[in-house]
Structures are given as C-alpha cells and as structure tokens.
Amino acid sequence: MVARPSGATPAPPTRDADRTRAEILAVATREFADKGYDGARVDEIAARMSTTKRMLYYYFGNKERLYIAVLEHAYSGIRALERELDVEHLDPADAMRMLAELTFDHHEAHPDFIRLVSIENIHRAEHIARSEALSGLANPALDVLTRILERGRAAGAFRSDVDPLDVHMVISAFCVFRTANRHTFNAIFKRDMLEPQRRGHYRAMLGDLVLDYLTAR
Amino acid sequence: MVARPSGATPAPPTRDADRTRAEILAVATREFADKGYDGARVDEIAARMSTTKRMLYYYFGNKERLYIAVLEHAYSGIRALERELDVEHLDPADAMRMLAELTFDHHEAHPDFIRLVSIENIHRAEHIARSEALSGLANPALDVLTRILERGRAAGAFRSDVDPLDVHMVISAFCVFRTANRHTFNAIFKRDMLEPQRRGHYRAMLGDLVLDYLTAR
DNA sequence: CTATTAACTCACTAGATAGTTACTTATACG
DNA sequence: CGTATAAGTAACTATCTAGTGAGTTAATAG
Numbered sequence: 001m002v003a004r005p006s007g008a009t010p011a012p013p014t015r016d017a018d019r020t021r022a023e024i025l026a027v028a029t030r031e032f033a034d035k036g037y038d039g040a041r042v043d044e045i046a047a048r049m050s051t052t053k054r055m056l057y058y059y060f061g062n063k064e065r066l067y068i069a070v071l072e073h074a075y076s077g078i079r080a081l082e083r084e085l086d087v088e089h090l091d092p093a094d095a096m097r098m099l100a101e102l103t104f105d106h107h108e109a110h111p112d113f114i115r116l117v118s119i120e121n122i123h124r125a126e127h128i129a130r131s132e133a134l135s136g137l138a139n140p141a142l143d144v145l146t147r148i149l150e151r152g153r154a155a156g157a158f159r160s161d162v163d164p165l166d167v168h169m170v171i172s173a174f175c176v177f178r179t180a181n182r183h184t185f186n187a188i189f190k191r192d193m194l195e196p197q198r199r200g201h202y203r204a205m206l207g208d209l210v211l212d213y214l215t216a217r
Numbered sequence: 218m219v220a221r222p223s224g225a226t227p228a229p230p231t232r233d234a235d236r237t238r239a240e241i242l243a244v245a246t247r248e249f250a251d252k253g254y255d256g257a258r259v260d261e262i263a264a265r266m267s268t269t270k271r272m273l274y275y276y277f278g279n280k281e282r283l284y285i286a287v288l289e290h291a292y293s294g295i296r297a298l299e300r301e302l303d304v305e306h307l308d309p310a311d312a313m314r315m316l317a318e319l320t321f322d323h324h325e326a327h328p329d330f331i332r333l334v335s336i337e338n339i340h341r342a343e344h345i346a347r348s349e350a351l352s353g354l355a356n357p358a359l360d361v362l363t364r365i366l367e368r369g370r371a372a373g374a375f376r377s378d379v380d381p382l383d384v385h386m387v388i389s390a391f392c393v394f395r396t397a398n399r400h401t402f403n404a405i406f407k408r409d410m411l412e413p414q415r416r417g418h419y420r421a422m423l424g425d426l427v428l429d430y431l432t433a434r
Numbered sequence: 435c436t437a438t439t440a441a442c443t444c445a446c447t448a449g450a451t452a453g454t455t456a457c458t459t460a461t462a463c464g
Numbered sequence: 465c466g467t468a469t470a471a472g473t474a475a476c477t478a479t480c481t482a483g484t485g486a487g488t489t490a491a492t493a494g
Contacts, residue, residue: 015441015490036339038255042482052443054484063482117401118335122253125400135404142406165406166422172402173394174387181393183342184334187352189359189382209387212433213426232460232471259452269473271454280452436494443488451480458473464466 020051021059028056029070033112036119037067037127064127071120072133074113081106082140092152096214097207099145100171104203107175108194114179142168149214158214167210174206237268238276245273246287250329253336254284254344281344288337289350291330298323299357309369313431314424316362317388321420324392325411331396359385366431375431384427391423 027048031040042063046053060066085102087095107114120128128134145164152158178193186192193202244265248257259280263270277283302319304312324331337345345351362381369375395410403409410419 017441020441036253036255038253039339041480043480051441053482054444055442057483058441115339117398118339121398121400122256122332122335122339123400125404128401128404137405139405165408169394169402169410170391170426172398173390176394176398177386177390180397181334181338181389183338183340184345185386185389187342187345188354188356191382193386205383208433209426209430212429216425216429216433234471237471258450260450268471270452271474272472274453275471438493439491441488441490444486446484446486448483449481451478453477453479455476456474458471460471461469463468 017059020055023049023051024056024059024066025069025073028066029074029112029116032067032070032119033115037123040067042066068127068131071116071127072131074116075134075137078106078110078113079137079140082144085141085144087144087148092148092155092157093211093215095148096152096211099141099148100206100210101203103141103171104175104206107179108199111179114176117176118180139168152214159216162214167214170213171206171210174209178202234276237272240266240268241273241276241283242286242290245283246291246329246333249284249287249336250332254340257284259283285344285348288333288344289348291333292351292354295323295327295330296354296357299361302358302361304361304365309365309372309374310428310432312365313369313428316358316365317423317427318420320358320388321392321423324396325416328396331393334393335397356385369431376433379431384431387427387430388423391426395419 024045028040028045031045031048035041040063042053042056045066046056049056056066060069085099087098090098142164145168149158149162149164149167153160182193192198241262245257245262248262248265252258257280259270259273262283263273266273273283277286302316304315307315359381362385366375366379366381366384370377399410409415
C-alpha cells in the first residue's frame with residue numbers, strides 16, 4: 001500500500017487524456033456491438049461515460065470515426081491474441097486440431113468482436129476500407145495455418161490440393177456462424193448453439209470436420 | 218391481346234390493395250436488406266414507391282410491423298423453394314451432395330435473404346420472436362436431410378453418431394459465411410468468395426467437406 | 435509566479451425521422 | 465343511381481439525434 005495523504009484508492013488524476021480516450025472507446029465498443037452502427041446513439045455512449053459527449057467529439061471527431069476507432073481497436077486485440085499461437089511442436093494433425101480449437105475458443109470469448117464484424121458486413125466493409133490500419137492487414141493465424149498445411153503435406157498426412165485460406169474460411173465459417181447466427185437459429189430450430197453443455201460437442205466436431213476433410217481418401 | 222377501348226397495356230386499375238401492399242413490401246425488402254433496420258428510412262421506402270408514405274402506415278401500421286412483414290415474406294419464399302427439394306431417388310451420398318449444392322445455389326441466389334437474417338441476428342431475433350408466423354416454423358430442408366442421413370446410416374455409408382441439425386448447421390455455416398462475411402473477408406484477405414470463377418470450387422468443396430465428415434473412418 | 439495549452443464543461447441547434455391529422459376519390463353493392 | 469367504405473393524398477408535427485459554440489480549469493514549462 002502506497003503512502004497517501006488521504007483515501008485508500010490510487011486517487012486518479014483529474015485529467016488524463018489516455019484514460020478518457022480509453023473509456024470512450026470501451027463504452028462505444030459495447031454500444032456499437034450491441035446496437036449496430038445506425039442503432040447506436042452517441043448520447044447513450046455519452047451517458048455511460050464519466051466524461052461528456054463533447055469529449056467524444058474532441059477525441060474522435062464524429063460518430064463514424066469513433067466507430068472506425070472501435071473496429072481498429074477490436075481487430076488489434078484479436079490479432080495480438082493470434083500472434084501468440086504456437087503449435088510448431090505438434091505433429092500436423094494435432095496442430096491443426098489445436099488451431100481450430102483455439103479459434104473456436106477465441107470466437108466464443110469475444111462475441112462483441114463477432115458482432116462488430118457482422119455489423120461491418122451489413123455496411124459492406126465500407127469503414128474497414130476507409131481505415132488504413134485495417135484494410136489488408138494480414139491475419140497471423142493464417143501464417144500458422146499455412147505452415148501446418150505445408151508440414152502435413154510434406155509428411156503425406158494431408159491431401160495436397162488445399163489452399164490455406166480455404167481451410168481458414170471453413171474454420172471461421174463454423175465459429176462465426178455458431179455465434180453470429182445464434183439467435184435466428186435458436187428461434188427456428190429451438191437449439192442454442194452456445195449452450196455450455198454443447199460446447200465440447202461443437203468443439204470436437206469442428207476438429208473432426210477439418211481433419212476428415214484434410215485427410216480424406 | 219385483349220380488346221380494350223384505348224391503350225395496349227393492361228390498364229392497371231387505379232386502386233388495388235393487393236398490388237399496393239405487394240409494392241410496399243418489395244420496396245421495403247430492398248431498403249431493409251440494404252441498410253438494416255435502423256439504417257432503413259421510411260421516407261426512402263416511400264420515395265421509391267408509386268404510392269405515398271401514408272399507405273405504408275395504412276397497411277402495416279408502423280416501421281417495425283413493416284419490417285416483420287418483410288421478414289415473414291422473405292422466409293416464406295425460401296421455405297417454398299425448400300419444399301420442392303426431391304432427392305429421394307438418389308443414393309445417400311449423392312443425395313447429400315445434391316442437398317448441399319442446392320442449399321449453396323439457394324444462398325447465392327438470395328443475398329437479400331441472407332442479409333435480412335444477419336440483420337435480424339444483430340437484433341437478437343427479437344422481431345422473429347414477435348412474429349407468430351416465424352418463430353418455430355420448421356425448415357423443410359431439415360426433414361429431407363434427416364431422411365438422407367437415415368438412409369445413409371442404414372446402408373452403412375455414413376457414421377452413425379451424426380445429428381441432422383448439426384449437418385444442417387455446417388452446410389448453412391459454409392453458405393452463410395461465404396455470402397454474409399464476404400466484405401470483411403475480402404477487405405482483409407483480398408479474396409472475393411463470390412467471384413464467379415471460384416463458384417465451382419467452393420460448391421465442390423462444400424460437398425467434399427460434408428461427405429468426408431459423414432464417411433470418415 | 436505567470437503564460438500557454440491540453441483537457442474539459444454546459445447549453446444549444448439544425449436537420450432528420452417516424453408517425454399523424456384531416457381530407458378526397460374510386461369502387462362495389464343494394 | 466347513390467351511398468358506404470376501402471384506398472388514397474397532401475401537409476404537418478413532436479421528438480430525437482449528431483454535432484457545435486463558446487467558454488472554463490488543470491497541468492506544465494519557463
């Protein structure tokens with residue numbers, strides 16, 4: 001415990017640009033992920049911050065630039081996690097299953113991110129296109145995947161005609177669908193794909209799906 | 218050509234409730250699919266109709282009920298198509314591939330429907346839940362799929378532990394992802410999953426994916 | 435201690451947007 | 465034919481919403 005004239009808490013500085021900016025971004029992320037770009041309300045974001053609406057405009061300029069900042073921040077977090085992937089020590093099949101399962105966990109742990117991606121697709125990725133930080137920024141997970149496929153092919157374990165991006169697409173499709181389409185799927189089929197009891201089943205199923213495809217024939 | 222006092226065209230009646238209603242629904246479908254629920258503008262829909270905004274309220278009450286009507290209409294169209302599925306004459310593996318490919322074609326032919334589903338998921342399916350016509354209305358394609366799996370299992374061609382809804386989920390995930398996430402995927406990986414040249418590749422890949430999974434081991 | 439500037443507050447506004455009020459006219463039916 | 469009513473029009477409004485104008489205060493450098 002640090003010696004301090006009065007009060008136990010760290011006594012935050014009354015003014016702190018970084019902290020204010022970060023708080024706006026955090027609150028805005030929730031609001032945009034929750035309601036979509038058009039459904040999100042600047043006044044609602046403002047009401048949930050400890051600072052005022054004017055600060056939001058001070059730091060981010062307008063609603064759209066705030067939204068782009070939210071997207072950039074969300075993507076950078078995901079990329080950071082992906083960079084930590086290390087499956088080089090496993091044999092190709094195990095590495096592949098591991099990658100698929102980590103991606104699966106990852107999507108489950110970041111529903112806000114998935115929602116932002118869906119929202120951005122409704123807008124035809126126009127905001128990503130407008131962001132220098134995002135358009136064309138490659139995905140670290142794809143490099144890992146490419147290495148695994150190379151090793152698997154070399155070892156004769158995997159079929160030879162597969163494209164890494166196609167495999168990535170299948171994994172993403174499975175994970176994204178489970179989260180992004182959860183509500184309509186549940187409304188129509190009365191099955192919640194995110195029910196905890198089913199988690200293990202879907203996780204194993206994704207691994208099987210990918211490996212059966214890669215090792216077929 | 219029908220005898221008619223003047224003019225060659227059918228001379229539309231000046232007043233026709235069905236036609237007006239249908240036109241509003243068609244224009245609204247495009248607007249909602251294009252911009253999302255919150256992004257859609259009632260005035261924009263009105264401007265693109267041959268009738269006035271007041272009629273929209275006359276027939277549908279408010280923006281939300283119009284949107285629900287759009288959803289109901291879109292789903293009913295898709296269901297009608299699905300009911301025409303007939304693969305009983307094919308052996309299980311071929312039937313399965315056929316079903317997957319027809320679903321694939323189907324999703325590609327109805328991008329507006331996929332967008333409406335994405336939009337509805339952003340809203341956590343709250344409008345579907347509010348629609349008696351939609352919530353819990355089973356999917357005819359699922360019955361077909363169930364029959365194919367039964368036949369395949371009986372013939373010893375498919376593994377025995379698969380659930381029809383899981384297979385349906387995989388097929389949907391693949392098809393929906395390709396359409397719904399086209400824009401962010403393209404922005405990041407510079408690959409348009411809907412490019413006509415790649416169509417055959419993805420279509421065959423989906424069939425392989427499903428069959429390799431069903432016939433593995 | 436003073437000046438400068440970054441960080442912040444409060445009250446306001448132009449324009450957009452869903453929805454309505456009050457009225458008119460074509461059509462069907464006895 | 466005439467009248468009830470469904471179908472349609474035009475103009476309007478309350479409210480919401482993104483964005484601002486104009487100033488104040490805390491931190492920092494000299």
